[in-house]
Amino acid sequence: MLSAIGVADTETLFDEIPAALRINELNNIPAGMGEAAITRLMRSRAAKDAGVVSFIGAGAYEHHIPAAVWDLATRGEFYSAYTPYQAEASQGTLQVIYEYQSMMANLTGLDVSNASLYDGATAFAEACLMAVRSNRKVNSRKILVSRSVNPVYRTVARRLTEGQGIELVEISCRDGQTELAALDGLAAEEFAAVCLQQPTFLGTLDDVDTLTDWAHAKQMFVIAICNPMSLAILRPPGEWGAAGADIACGEGQPFGIPVASGGPYFGYLVCRQQIVRQMPGRIVGRTVDIDGKPGFTLTLQAREQHIRRSKATSNICTNQGLMVTAATIYLSLLGSDGLRRIALQCHANTKVLAEKLGETDGVTVMFEPFFHEAVLQFDRPVGPLIKALGQQNILVGYDLSADYPELGHALLVCATEMRTAAEIAAYAAALESVMSSSKVT
Amino acid sequence: MLSAIGVADTETLFDEIPAALRINELNNIPAGMGEAAITRLMRSRAAKDAGVVSFIGAGAYEHHIPAAVWDLATRGEFYSAYTPYQAEASQGTLQVIYEYQSMMANLTGLDVSNASLYDGATAFAEACLMAVRSNRKVNSRKILVSRSVNPVYRTVARRLTEGQGIELVEISCRDGQTELAALDGLAAEEFAAVCLQQPTFLGTLDDVDTLTDWAHAKQMFVIAICNPMSLAILRPPGEWGAAGADIACGEGQPFGIPVASGGPYFGYLVCRQQIVRQMPGRIVGRTVDIDGKPGFTLTLQAREQHIRRSKATSNICTNQGLMVTAATIYLSLLGSDGLRRIALQCHANTKVLAEKLGETDGVTVMFEPFFHEAVLQFDRPVGPLIKALGQQNILVGYDLSADYPELGHALLVCATEMRTAAEIAAYAAALESVMSSSKVT
Amino acid sequence: MPEPIIFELSAPGRRAGGHAPASPPAADFPAQYLRHDEPLLPEVSELQVVRHFTRLSQLNYSIDTHFYPLGSCTMKYNPRVCNRLAMLPEFIERHPLAATEHGQGFLECMYELQDMLKAVTGMTAISLTPMAGAQGEFAGVAMIRAYHDARGESDRREIIVPDASHGTNPATATMCGCTAVEIPTGPDGDVDLDALRRVVGPATAGIMLTNPSTLGVFERQITEIADIVHKAGGLLYYDGANLNAILGRALPADMGFDVIHLNLHKTFSTPHGGGGPGSGVVGVNERLAPFLPVPIVGRDGEQYVWLTEADRPQSIGRLSAFMGNAGILLRAYVYMRLLGADGMRRVSEFATLNANYLMKRLQMAGFEVTFAERRASHEFIVSLQSITKETGISAMDFAKALLDRGFHAPTTYFPLLVPECLLIEPTETETRQELDAFVAALVEIRDLAYKSPDTIQAAPISMPVRRLDDVRAVRQLDVVWQPDNDPTE
Amino acid sequence: MPEPIIFELSAPGRRAGGHAPASPPAADFPAQYLRHDEPLLPEVSELQVVRHFTRLSQLNYSIDTHFYPLGSCTMKYNPRVCNRLAMLPEFIERHPLAATEHGQGFLECMYELQDMLKAVTGMTAISLTPMAGAQGEFAGVAMIRAYHDARGESDRREIIVPDASHGTNPATATMCGCTAVEIPTGPDGDVDLDALRRVVGPATAGIMLTNPSTLGVFERQITEIADIVHKAGGLLYYDGANLNAILGRALPADMGFDVIHLNLHKTFSTPHGGGGPGSGVVGVNERLAPFLPVPIVGRDGEQYVWLTEADRPQSIGRLSAFMGNAGILLRAYVYMRLLGADGMRRVSEFATLNANYLMKRLQMAGFEVTFAERRASHEFIVSLQSITKETGISAMDFAKALLDRGFHAPTTYFPLLVPECLLIEPTETETRQELDAFVAALVEIRDLAYKSPDTIQAAPISMPVRRLDDVRAVRQLDVVWQPDNDPTE
Ligand SMILES: Cc1ncc(COP(=O)(O)O)c(C=O)c1O
Numbered sequence A, B: 001m002l003s004a005i006g007v008a009d010t011e012t013l014f015d016e017i018p019a020a021l022r023i024n025e026l027n028n029i030p031a032g033m034g035e036a037a038i039t040r041l042m043r044s045r046a047a048k049d050a051g052v053v054s055f056i057g058a059g060a061y062e063h064h065i066p067a068a069v070w071d072l073a074t075r076g077e078f079y080s081a082y083t084p085y086q087a088e089a090s091q092g093t094l095q096v097i098y099e100y101q102s103m104m105a106n107l108t109g110l111d112v113s114n115a116s117l118y119d120g121a122t123a124f125a126e127a128c129l130m131a132v133r134s135n136r137k138v139n140s141r142k143i144l145v146s147r148s149v150n151p152v153y154r155t156v157a158r159r160l161t162e163g164q165g166i167e168l169v170e171i172s173c174r175d176g177q178t179e180l181a182a183l184d185g186l187a188a189e190e191f192a193a194v195c196l197q198q199p200t201f202l203g204t205l206d207d208v209d210t211l212t213d214w215a216h217a218k219q220m221f222v223i224a225i226c227n228p229m230s231l232a233i234l235r236p237p238g239e240w241g242a243a244g245a246d247i248a249c250g251e252g253q254p255f256g257i258p259v260a261s262g263g264p265y266f267g268y269l270v271c272r273q274q275i276v277r278q279m280p281g282r283i284v285g286r287t288v289d290i291d292g293k294p295g296f297t298l299t300l301q302a303r304e305q306h307i308r309r310s311k312a313t314s315n316i317c318t319n320q321g322l323m324v325t326a327a328t329i330y331l332s333l334l335g336s337d338g339l340r341r342i343a344l345q346c347h348a349n350t351k352v353l354a355e356k357l358g359e360t361d362g363v364t365v366m367f368e369p370f371f372h373e374a375v376l377q378f379d380r381p382v383g384p385l386i387k388a389l390g391q392q393n394i395l396v397g398y399d400l401s402a403d404y405p406e407l408g409h410a411l412l413v414c415a416t417e418m419r420t421a422a423e424i425a426a427y428a429a430a431l432e433s434v435m436s437s438s439k440v441t
Numbered sequence C, D: 001m002p003e004p005i006i007f008e009l010s011a012p013g014r015r016a017g018g019h020a021p022a023s024p025p026a027a028d029f030p031a032q033y034l035r036h037d038e039p040l041l042p043e044v045s046e047l048q049v050v051r052h053f054t055r056l057s058q059l060n061y062s063i064d065t066h067f068y069p070l071g072s073c074t075m076k077y078n079p080r081v082c083n084r085l086a087m088l089p090e091f092i093e094r095h096p097l098a099a100t101e102h103g104q105g106f107l108e109c110m111y112e113l114q115d116m117l118k119a120v121t122g123m124t125a126i127s128l129t130p131m132a133g134a135q136g137e138f139a140g141v142a143m144i145r146a147y148h149d150a151r152g153e154s155d156r157r158e159i160i161v162p163d164a165s166h167g168t169n170p171a172t173a174t175m176c177g178c179t180a181v182e183i184p185t186g187p188d189g190d191v192d193l194d195a196l197r198r199v200v201g202p203a204t205a206g207i208m209l210t211n212p213s214t215l216g217v218f219e220r221q222i223t224e225i226a227d228i229v230h231k232a233g234g235l236l237y238y239d240g241a242n243l244n245a246i247l248g249r250a251l252p253a254d255m256g257f258d259v260i261h262l263n264l265h266k267t268f269s270t271p272h273g274g275g276g277p278g279s280g281v282v283g284v285n286e287r288l289a290p291f292l293p294v295p296i297v298g299r300d301g302e303q304y305v306w307l308t309e310a311d312r313p314q315s316i317g318r319l320s321a322f323m324g325n326a327g328i329l330l331r332a333y334v335y336m337r338l339l340g341a342d343g344m345r346r347v348s349e350f351a352t353l354n355a356n357y358l359m360k361r362l363q364m365a366g367f368e369v370t371f372a373e374r375r376a377s378h379e380f381i382v383s384l385q386s387i388t389k390e391t392g393i394s395a396m397d398f399a400k401a402l403l404d405r406g407f408h409a410p411t412t413y414f415p416l417l418v419p420e421c422l423l424i425e426p427t428e429t430e431t432r433q434e435l436d437a438f439v440a441a442l443v444e445i446r447d448l449a450y451k452s453p454d455t456i457q458a459a460p461i462s463m464p465v466r467r468l469d470d471v472r473a474v475r476q477l478d479v480v481w482q483p484d485n486d487p488t489e
């Protein structure tokens, strides 16, 4: 090959790199290792993280993932394909996305879904940007966000939108619900949208109907953030209030994606048909080929960075395609009946958990009704409890004190369908024993 | 569907089963469980068997299996296809088998391979039957078998051939080699074949050249039993003696198949072209289609049970197709260079192991040279040692005392390329400590 | 574009890195033992390997891609979780000779599997060791022989098989040193009892029956048959390759069978893998229990243990180097636990429902069903004889034309006694839509058989290859790739 | 036979069993919260799901099945073991909010990954959190803004990008509230320095460069560029999507870059997944280190810990709910450990060798290579402009004709400044045979372009569909399946 190129050695191929910049070796990189050795290494690393039983939710949920999901999603033809630019050679990926879009639209009760964004937090940020761009009636770069929206989503959205001069304004909460009374104070100002999470980050159910109608009356858009699993039983954003939310978004992880230290997951984004041209990300459409046969292709590409460059709706390019493939398979296996059962079982398990833990002296269950997460209030800081029970390999929940100091010593707990009665009982017993053997500080 | 059939219920569909035989439920079968529950159950079962380091070989060898092997072999199109009766719709499976046959022929130095038998032991039995059927020069149903052939292979072969009046006659061993002197005593009798294992069950190397020439001089067939991994460095059966062995067979497990409690593995069987019509099992051939395009098909089917029924070469039908698929992928990834490295590393590791263990008081290394298994002689029964070190999660080797009482307290040990220096050292240290802290009984 | 043979992708010195030790010491044994040349194996990169085998896989029809109504083969869905759990690292890394202390998890599964198999067959003891149906048959017939031998009746060497029996039955008889004696089938698909009475006698070792038979019908006179054979001093062997027909509806033990093998890879849904592996577990009643092949999983207090020749002196012994196809047994175990008692009855319910529905639909579409007045079991036979006579289009032609339409062909020309037959087994995991589409395809093919038979004789046209020259495959045997051998020359 | 939409396979009440709890208690909240109708989702069996998605997968071209020389996308082989090990149960079951005590194994990998990424870029600090290249760019530009803000130079809002830059570069500038200023490329593929000098000034926040550029050539004047921009008070951003071109040959930090993102999913071989997920880790020099997005993995004695806003008050903060695409980072970690220092240099060696070989072969075959006098880096451009003029056959036609010949098409019509271009990236994992076959295919297509252009314009003919009506796809937007919507009507 070198002689065909006309060079003596491969070093010569790098001769356009100025000599001063060339290096002859990489420092601080270990020598390569064989598959057997790396397998041994990674298994020993993985083993260090094993053996815990988790009652943490707070944005990532441990559900059963049918074996077929990843067996199929990791088939080489899905796993090692690129974004489907050559439609004729990518009908598999394209049809999967089309099916995914259909499922998400049906679940949320809205019209159009994109092909995914990075995760729930960035999907929320993109929803905010989209609302500002597409709400032509209100000319505002301000957005109202309920304090019951996932705190890290709010942080991320602020980060991703502030460069464009967008401001997120918080609406306070009370009893785990967006405070309707607080809205009056906002009556004078103009906002492009209001953002509501249902179930809220605290697991509670908000009065989304009233809030949606209030917002629409003021020409605001309504952005719904939903755990998609909850949509198996809860009213979909498309049916909130009289007219339905305008945009729905959130974290797709509960649909067949492992919790896996936080990613890769995928953000979903769905909206009303009218504003689709402001949607970020890929969208797949069905059309026909020159023989009139149906087929799928990326559509509305004029929104995207590779065509529109600095005027694109977003800079997103690579998204979370494989995760969406997994989610589509997951949803096909479960169907709405399966999702409903899971949602109900998660709710029931969390109820039992909250009740059991609530029986402990010094522990109170704070808000009801809740979906599959509950807030517990403690008579002491939860940090030490997390540590103590962690030593028994029980991950007790998410410490709310930094995000919601107004709730006191509060812990957000979650028992999905994966948690057994025995595990719940063990948690309660361990808590009881730790609480009773230590003093309130 | 019932109305199309014209019955009222599905029960009716079973009405040809005499009423007295019908049952309405299955007793003693637990209720079904979901995937999540069975996953939890099986993981807890599996965990019980975890954490050991094995120095056992004795017919099953732990080698590294590249991740690609089973990722590819378990692709649904391989995993869930049947025997390739419809050739046009099975070219994938057929070509894999053709490639497998080619690789095995090349490794053994013989002409024709079949598509697999159940395992090494049954392959050996089939080789014996085949030799008796195809050796037209010697009309004998007796077969000579070296005592260095895997004892369980001998048992199984006896079991599978005795119905047809075949008798296996043992040749004794000395210093881990087939005893040449013993052959003189056999000069008078006629045998259809002689069976030699190389490396022997005891890990040693036999004088296969002399034995092959001796047998051929007496018109016997030579059946070679080889660990195929050893063929990367050892002389192939096709080159034994002046004319080469006639049939080679053995256990294919070392080629990408996990040890997995004993199966599924696969038996390989290879022979000279002249006797192919006596071969049992499937054989794939290349041919052309009606357009002259090359393609693959099952061939020489007239040997098989579905055509020849009671006159078939064997009753085998289902074989170990998927294992052969894995082995073909494994061999493609390793190539002869890779196999050679593995074979050499196994040999080197076992040498180190034998040396280290041999330094312990009361332990002697018995035979050299050996391939990747060595016999250690102890000053005491090995049973208690197996137990004691087993409690430290070290599987010390295979106790030879039942099969080879003449070797005294003997243990067969093996360290494949998977055993690290640290593991070998830990074994030696643990042995040293157990041996020195207990008395010779 | 045909996929090259892997050797043709090879380039000297190329290799997939990282799979073998980097720098092993050289061999130190005498040169006489060493091989002179490296064996010819492909030298290819990992990408080439992945791409080659991925592409090859795509050339296959399989359950995971196509309806596969191959009669007698039970090509039903293999739940993915069975494979996943059988491949848990601890299971696949367990050495077969590891002491039982290091295998309690695995052995517990096997013990419970034995129990569940007793429950579905009605037998009193099980051995898991046979590695496929045919080996199960071997075990069964060997036990029958051992039984007669133990009673001093070593002259009993005849194994009766119906003419419709699976080829492995007579072949097994021969392997066990017995003689297969064929008896005819009556016009309604049941065994011809008179013929049976004529052949039984002091040489009768036993009879091998598939029930429902490979004709797809339940043997209604099974109790009479059992009587006849038992009275003659013979035993009854149940070829239970396809238990999905009667799972949870009837127990072979109740029918009078003494020994049974089950193809776990059919009824209990483990991979067919392009030709295996399988498992042919055997079950027996009290009479044959002492003879079961070893090892068997037993229980000693809290511990699961292996029962071997030492514990079972009359055993026919070992049939494989270790304990058989352990991984297949694990898959079957997972499958049975997933389904449970009710799920297993649903298996036979839907297997039977689908077969009868498909049979009726084909009948209504004018196809000749061989035992039209009978219930189909899990499968049934269509004879194309009259179509073949009228059009020249054979069962083979139908089979190939089905491939072009996205269906794997049914079993053709088996059982041998029905001319131009298709043995069709839809299995319990297919949907009505799929069955309807299959009927439509057969109807279309039949129409073309009359209207333009050439198009059907030309089939398949959409497969990777067209019809292959099987005669040449035998005459010019090409079973090992040679660098200079071009089959198109 | 097109594969039906999964909804079309649905039948009421059908379901894949065993995946959901059998009998959960009913919901007990007020009716106002409950949904009225079940959402429309498919009701299908597990077999149907497996078959459907298996078949769909087969409709794709992918690295595992085809040569995929998509320029700028680095479609190289993903070692299977990376996926296997990233999917170890303990890794995938670890909750992101589990305390660090329960994640030391994972965090150790991440910590070492940070170190290795420092080594390959020469940067002093790394954040793993960006979830794709574009998010890495966002992080980079946001850090540049934060840097200027921190120095009281908030007016620096212009991001300079070459006209050949990837679309994400200007789009990112906008997202960060900056203005993208395009500068032209000189005739030899390097940046036009005069143009650069003209645009830099007090409004300059920085410049984003891909080096080697998306034109496939190394920017030889990089040191001058760095000088110009730094002197003007701006910073340099390195779009390191395709580091495979220079891995182990030069360090972006040495070239004067202040910040870099790397597409781990290109250079470090993690799945492209039909459109992701990826990872766009960022590295910075001292100047920008305080601004890195969090979380970052730090070390506290023996323990690995998360560094957050609390530890890094000037951080631009979080870009995702947790820590980014952890699983992709694990895959990259495994990949880097597999290769090691030498293996990484082999990456650039073979990426460059393959690209230059393919470029030369095409040139010799008479194709117009855009920068023929330059070395190719990991990719290069062929312009078909003259062929298009003479025959009417466009780059798009070539692309489609390649599909028919078993090759995925190169990137077409990018970079925008070269008319009728193909951006070709063979990657380091392809063999010479594959490259030669690709050349032969292009030559054949060109011949046909002159001899029978119709056949090329008709391409593809062997794919599941022929050319699609993209205009209709926009005009009659059909992005959600409706039971009564038939696109062929
Ligand atoms: C009725 C019947 N008996 C026996 C067998 C033989 O089983 P196996 O192929 O597992 O050896 C089969 C399967 O092919 C069969 O269908």
Ligand SMILES: Cc1ncc(COP(=O)(O)O)c(C=O)c1O
Residues within 6 Å of the ligand: A316, A317, A318, D072, D073, D132, D133, D134, D135, D166, D168, D210, D214, D239, D241, D242, D263, D278, D279, D280
């Ligand atoms: C040069 C270049 N920059 C940036 C990107 C964007 O990366 P990503 O798709 O991961 O967002 C890409 C890849 O598409 C690229 O090739």
